[in-house]
Amino acid sequence: MAESNHMTGRRILLGVTGGIAAYKTAELVRQFKRAGAEVRVVMTPDAGRFVTPLTLGTLSENEVHVKIFLENKAGSWTKHVALGLWADLFLVAPLTAQTLSKLVDGACDSMLTAVALTARCPIMVCPAMDHDMYIHPAVRSNLNTLTERGVTVMEAEHGELASGLIGQGRLPAPEAIFEYASALLIRLAKQRGGPLAGKRVVVTAGPTRERIDPVRFISNHSTGTMGFELARAAARRGADVVLVAGPVSLETPEGVRRVDVESTDDMHRAVMSQHDVDIVIMSAAVTDFTPAQPSDSKLKKEGADGALELARTTDILADLGSGKKDGQTFVGFALETDNGLENARGKLERKNLDWIVLNNPKEDGAGFGTGTNRVTLLARDGRTVDLPLLPKAEVAEAILELAVLNKALEDLDPLA
Ligand SMILES: Cc1cc2nc3c(=O)[nH]c(=O)nc-3n(C[C@H](O)[C@H](O)[C@H](O)COP(=O)(O)O)c2cc1C
Structure with a gap:
């Protein structure tokens, strides 16, 4: 599963039709889920004869959609549009x-065919059938038509078929479909264009929470806005962005893959599990301390002496920095109330960063909970760039241009 980390946070809509190979989709759903993708399933009514919605619903941890019209369920008519907009990839396998002929004709008689007409995401299909059906001119011509319309066709394998015949028509193994889908998404990301096309970017955002007991936690005031704007700015420049977000209430920026985490340890794991990363921007306000002994039951007021023993949380930046490879760009954030420049430069050196973004929550309009920020960027080569007070979206643009794309301050339009 070499490409598995490219699936983190991807939204895969799996369409299952009524072929004998439908049983393999149970394993396919598991492959995507294991790799961190979110999976939803639509099935044709006949697919349910081969694999049950219960199986695929349980494995995908989401409701399975079959019919367009649901009795006694108000509002369900919009689902086919919503699902098509939700997905990063609509994969029909088998x-x-x-159903192939229906897709060619533009039929709309089930949730699956309706979604195929409304989906704005890339569509990939894995035709599977008996050999004579597979080589029939009608089937070949239908597959050609789909290809001409931009659908990606993963051809069936040669081998023993359910009919007992040997020939082409067999659905490839779930691992092979998974790898093919993963490679397709990477290829499409590279084709999107932009100065960061083909670059893998990881952005962290928001606070982390450290549990004291089942109802209480230690955290901070971070809203995640700065990190979400950075993720949005990177995606708009064509990057393949994974946004590792602590508990925040913000919409995921378009084209960004999001992984939600709670504690600093969760965030550390999520960041370290990303491979082949070109750029890391650590804007999360990670909680530096965690209760030394979190309690499984709610602590009682009575008998407590008010003292909470704390331990340091994992230093994600330092861990990342120690494994930094040539060609990688690491950008960190420093939130300092005193001796900002000195502390930030020290952090930049210690953690092996290329740039550090310094902000002071005590300054008006800077830090947490404001729509604006006033930052100073410090580079490894000694450069220091002061930005004026700006909306966080513009601060994000400037950080991307200066720190990631290495432009000079004079070249930045919004700041000129
Ligand atoms: C046991 C059995 C296995 C089948 N396997 C396939 C198959 O592998 N590929 C295929 O195209 N049709 C297969 N069919 C035919 C489809 O089930 C049939 O065309 C059905 O209407 C497909 O509906 P759907 O595409 O809406 O799911 C099979 C039928 C049966 C009874």
Whole structure:
């Protein structure tokens, strides 16, 4: 599963049709889930004869959609539009000859065919059927039509078929479909263009929470806005962005893959599990201390002496910095109330960063909970760039241009 980390946070809509190979989709759902993707399933009514919605619903941890019209369920008519907009990839596997011909005709008689007409994401299909069906001119012509319309067709394998015949028509193994889908998404990201096309960017955002007991935690006031704006700015420049977010209430920026975490340890794991990363921007306000002995039951007021023993949390930046490879760019944030420049430069050196973004929450309009920020950027080569007070979206643009794309301050339009 070499490409598995490219699936983190991806939204995969799996369409299952009524072919004998539908049983393999249970394993396919597991492959995507294991790799950190979110999976939803739509099935044709006949697919349910081969694999049950209960199986795929349980494995995907989401409701399975079959019919367009649901009795006694108000509002369900919009789902086919919502699902098509939700997905990063609509993967139909296995694709029967029957549904193939419906896709070519633009039929809309089930949730699956309706989604195929409304999906704005890339569509990939895995046709699977008996050999004679597979080589039939009608099927070949239908597959060609889909290809001409931009659908990606993963051809069936040669081998023993359910009919007992040997020939082409077999659905590839779940691992092979998974790898093919993963490679397709990477290829499409590279084709999107922009100065960061083909670059993998990890951004952390928001606070982390350290549990004291089941109802209490230690955290901070971070809203995650700065990190979300950075993720948005990187995605707009064509990057493949994974946003590792602590508990925040913000919409995921378009084109960004999001991984939600709670504690500093969770965030550390999520960041370290990303591979082949070109750029890391650590804007999260990580909670530096955690209760030394979190309690499994709610602490009682009575008998407590008010003291809470704390331990240091994992230093994500330092851990990342120690494993830094040539060509990688690491940007950190420093939130300092005193001796800002000195402390920030020290942190930049210690953690092996290329740039550090310094801000002071005591300054008007800077830090947490404001829509603006006033930052100073310090580079490893000694440069110091003061930015004026700006909306966080513009601060994010400037950080991307200066620290990631290495432009000079004079070249930045919004700041000129
Ligand atoms: C046991 C059995 C296995 C089948 N396997 C396939 C298959 O592998 N590929 C295919 O195109 N049709 C297959 N069919 C035919 C489809 O089930 C049939 O065309 C059905 O209407 C497909 O509907 P759907 O595409 O809406 O799911 C099979 C039928 C049966 C009875």
